[in-house]
Amino acid sequence: MANDNVKHVVTCQECALNALCIPHGMSFEEIDLLDKMIERGRPLHRNDVVFEQGQTFESIYAVRAGAIKVFSVSPQGEEQVIGFYLPGEIFGLDAIDENIHQCTAKALETATICEIPYDRLQELSHEVPKLQTQMYRLLSREIRQDQNLQLLLSKMSAEERLSSFLLNLALRYQQRKLSPNAFRLPMSRADIGNYLGLAVETVSRAFTRMQENGVIEVDQREVSIVNRHELCRLADAECPEDLKQTLDAS
Amino acid sequence: MANDNVKHVVTCQECALNALCIPHGMSFEEIDLLDKMIERGRPLHRNDVVFEQGQTFESIYAVRAGAIKVFSVSPQGEEQVIGFYLPGEIFGLDAIDENIHQCTAKALETATICEIPYDRLQELSHEVPKLQTQMYRLLSREIRQDQNLQLLLSKMSAEERLSSFLLNLALRYQQRKLSPNAFRLPMSRADIGNYLGLAVETVSRAFTRMQENGVIEVDQREVSIVNRHELCRLADAECPEDLKQTLDAS
DNA sequence: CGATTTGTTGATCTTACTCAATAATCGTGG
DNA sequence: CCACGATTATTGAGTAAGATCAACAAATCG
Numbered sequence: 001m002a003n004d005n006v007k008h009v010v011t012c013q014e015c016a017l018n019a020l021c022i023p024h025g026m027s028f029e030e031i032d033l034l035d036k037m038i039e040r041g042r043p044l045h046r047n048d049v050v051f052e053q054g055q056t057f058e059s060i061y062a063v064r065a066g067a068i069k070v071f072s073v074s075p076q077g078e079e080q081v082i083g084f085y086l087p088g089e090i091f092g093l094d095a096i097d098e099n100i101h102q103c104t105a106k107a108l109e110t111a112t113i114c115e116i117p118y119d120r121l122q123e124l125s126h127e128v129p130k131l132q133t134q135m136y137r138l139l140s141r142e143i144r145q146d147q148n149l150q151l152l153l154s155k156m157s158a159e160e161r162l163s164s165f166l167l168n169l170a171l172r173y174q175q176r177k178l179s180p181n182a183f184r185l186p187m188s189r190a191d192i193g194n195y196l197g198l199a200v201e202t203v204s205r206a207f208t209r210m211q212e213n214g215v216i217e218v219d220q221r222e223v224s225i226v227n228r229h230e231l232c233r234l235a236d237a238e239c240p241e242d243l244k245q246t247l248d249a250s
Numbered sequence: 251m252a253n254d255n256v257k258h259v260v261t262c263q264e265c266a267l268n269a270l271c272i273p274h275g276m277s278f279e280e281i282d283l284l285d286k287m288i289e290r291g292r293p294l295h296r297n298d299v300v301f302e303q304g305q306t307f308e309s310i311y312a313v314r315a316g317a318i319k320v321f322s323v324s325p326q327g328e329e330q331v332i333g334f335y336l337p338g339e340i341f342g343l344d345a346i347d348e349n350i351h352q353c354t355a356k357a358l359e360t361a362t363i364c365e366i367p368y369d370r371l372q373e374l375s376h377e378v379p380k381l382q383t384q385m386y387r388l389l390s391r392e393i394r395q396d397q398n399l400q401l402l403l404s405k406m407s408a409e410e411r412l413s414s415f416l417l418n419l420a421l422r423y424q425q426r427k428l429s430p431n432a433f434r435l436p437m438s439r440a441d442i443g444n445y446l447g448l449a450v451e452t453v454s455r456a457f458t459r460m461q462e463n464g465v466i467e468v469d470q471r472e473v474s475i476v477n478r479h480e481l482c483r484l485a486d487a488e489c490p491e492d493l494k495q496t497l498d499a500s
Numbered sequence: 501c502g503a504t505t506t507g508t509t510g511a512t513c514t515t516a517c518t519c520a521a522t523a524a525t526c527g528t529g530g
Numbered sequence: 531c532c533a534c535g536a537t538t539a540t541t542g543a544g545t546a547a548g549a550t551c552a553a554c555a556a557a558t559c560g
Contacts, residue, residue, distance in 0.1 A: 072401070075488070080401045094397060096390035102397075122386070126379050133372065139389035140346035146396035147344060147352075151322070151330045153403035154447025158548070189507060197404025199549050204508055220507080220557075236324075408516065439539060449517055454540055470525075470539080 020062075020090075020134055030128050037124060039115040050092075050105035050113060057095035059115045063087050066111025067186035071194075072103045081195040084108070084187055086169075088176045093142055108186040153197050156236070161196040162206040163235035166216065170225060182224035210234070270312075270340075270384055280378050287374060289365040300342075300355035300363060307345035309365045313337050316361025317436035321444075322353045331445040334358070334437055336419075338426045343392050358436040403447050406486070411446040412456040413485035416466065420475060432474040460484070 020034065039059075044050070050061060053072060061068075068085040082103055085091045095101045096118065125131040152161055174180035185192070193203040207218050215230045216223055225231055232238065270284065289309075294300070300311060303322060311318075318335040332353055335341045345351045346368065375381040402414055424430035435442070443453040457468050465481050467474045475481055482488065 072397075074401075074486075076486075078405070080405060082397050082400065093390055094393045097387045097394060102394060122379075122383065126376065126382055129372075129376050132376060132382060135386065136372070136389065137347045139386065139393065140343055143344045143389065143392050143396060144347060144352060146393060146400065147322075147332050149400060150332065150396065150403065151324075153400065154444075155328070155330060188505090195404075200507080201509080201550085202548055205548095208508075236326075238325075438537090450539080451518085451541080452516055455516090458540075 020131065020138070026128065026130050030130070033124060033128070034131065037116065037120050039117070042113050042115060044107040044111045044113065046107055046109055048107045048111075050107070051095075051101050053101055053104045055101045057092070057099045057101055057118065059117045060090055060092040060096075060121070061105070062090050062114045062116065064112040064114055067108040068105050068111060068113070069108050069187060069191060070103045070105045079194060081191055084191075084195070086172050086176065086186075087178075089172070090138060093139055108191075158196075158198050158202045158206050159209065159234055160236055161198065162192075162203065162210070163215075163231050164237060165192065165196060166223065166225070167231060167235050167237060180225075181228070182222070185221040185223060270381065270388070276378065276380050280380070283374060283378070284381065287366065287370050289367070292363050292365060294357040294361045294363065296357055296359055298357045298361075300357070301345075301351050303351055303354045305351045307342070307349045307351055307368065309367045310340055310342040310346075310371070311355070312340050312364045312366065314362040314364055317358040318355050318361060318363070319358050319437060319441060320353045320355045329444060331441055334441075334445070336422050336426065336436075337428075339422070340388060343389055358441075408446075408448050408452045408456050409459065409484055410486055411448065412442070412453060412460070413465075413481050414487060415442065415446060416473065416475070417481060417485050417487060430475075431478070432472070435471040435473060 026034070042050075044066070050068065051057075063085050065087055068091060070082045070085065070091055072080050072082060074080065082094075083091070085105075091105060092101070094103065121131075121135075125135050152164055156164065169183065169185075170180040173183050187195075189203045189207075190200050192198075193200045196203070198206075207216075210216050210231075211218050213230070215227050215234065216225055276284070292300075294316070300318065301307075313335050315337055318341060319331060320333050320335065320341055321329050321331045323329055332344075333341070335355075341355060342351070344353065371381075371385075375385050402411055406414065419433065419435075420430040423433050437445075439453045439457075440450050442448075443450045446453070448456075457466075460466050460481075461468050463480070465475075465477050465484065467476055
């Protein structure tokens with residue numbers, strides 16, 4: 001039985017739901033309940049759709065592996081990339097209010113996700129106060145991140161935007177114990193540009209310039225951070241302490 | 251006793267907390283509990299601060315009257331306006347996650363607000379499932395609104411941004427039973443520009459041009475919408491049905 | 501292996517920013 | 531109540547950052 005619980009904790013982590021439970025020290029029993037609720041193992045291929053704009057909202061999702069792009073399409077058919085979601089991150093939270101998805105979620109590459117039925121999550125979070133607390137925090141975090149993006153979009157230059165974007169990715173990869181100073185971008189230049197409010201050509205030129213200045217090295221979608229201090233300076237951001245250490249060690 | 255409950259409901263509405271309870275048909279008793287929790291009647295003057303960047307997060311707030319500006323200040327001292335909050339709207343939700351305010355909230359004009367202590371709200375929302383549901387929706391709505399702003403900032407021209415902004419204000423005033431086609435802007439051109447990612451001069455010019463084209467009339471901070479169809483077209487948005495009716499009637 | 505998508509680079513153009521001057525309004529104290 | 535300074539708004543001229551258009555190169559996919 002103890003073994004069984006441990007297994008569940010591990011599964012829960014694998015399924016990227018540590019964000020939902022571990023930080024607040026839920027008991028094995030509570031984690032078990034959460035664990036049983038989750039529908040696992042949806043494997044996706046590139047361009048597979050998780051949910052589509054206009055569909056009724058049923059579940060929120062956690063990325064287990066791969067990367068997901070969330071975007072909306074205007075009546076004129078133009079795409080607006082809302083965000084990219086990496087392993088351990090949760091998406092679909094914006095649909096809770098209206099009960100209808102305002103966005104489409106699509107796999108950028110081979111990916112696996114977990115589906116968390118919202119009605120059952122709501123019930124469980126009512127029974128388990130720590131889960132409710134965690135849900136509030138999760139929603140609040142999404143708000144804060146969106147507001148940071150506001151700053152980026154309304155005040156920063158092309159190079160500042162791209163620098164911030166890369167640093168943000170590095171930090172997120174590191175949080176998931178992946179290399180923060182060399183990674184493969186799961187999205188195209190067009191997606192990056194769309195997300196950052198820039199033309200593809202501008203993104204491409206910014207990459208080139210940053211490479212020429214010895215800040216990063218780019219080969220197609222492979223990026224490595226060569227000079228993190230300069231990258232932080234360009235992004236007009238403090239270099240996070242924990243990221244600093246990891247980069248120093250390498 | 252019944253009278254007393256009715257009084258509380260009314261107070262609750264006045265205090266702009268209908269957003270938190272009425273839509274989900276809470277019982278009088280539940281509303282009463284909520285009502286007792288709320289600290290009322292903080293009257294604010296222009297430039298009074300509700301909470302400051304860096305302070306420990308204690309409460310969320312609802313606007314009862316007037317208008318609140320929420321903004322963050324960069325290490326370089328530059329201001330970034332995050333949002334404007336009008337009667338009936340709730341602010342401070344972004345601080346839940348980190349337990350520290352990332353923004354400052356300041357009164358744009360004489361205002362009154364209600365303070366809702368977060369720890370007590372959390373407890374009560376655990377006891378009252380409908381309140382938990384409503385909290386999730388509230389947080390989700392904020393996310394959706396921030397994502398709409400993303401679209402505005404990354405894809406729209408100056409005139410489109412200002413048109414969207416004015417339409418959005420009109421809709422919000424209408425929801426609070428205030429005139430949607432003639433209102434006084436509580437914020438300066440500088441604040442509008444900061445929020446929309448534009449220079450003050452660009453905002454001013456956009457106002458002028460829209461007035462010349464007979465879309466709106468502007469006299470300092472007084473705005474009236476003359477041609478809503480054109481305004482919607484400029485904002486690249488569907489004119490919301492309910493707003494349409496009100497404007498037609500006038 | 502050819503076709504399509506994706507990425508890079510160059511030239512030109514447009515939008516909105518910056519700088520500057522002026523006007524109008526607001527707030528404050530005499 | 532008015533006069534003063536300070537803030538806020540408008541308008542003009544010049545500039546710069548990034549968009550658009552276009553051509554081409556490289557990579558991916560069936």
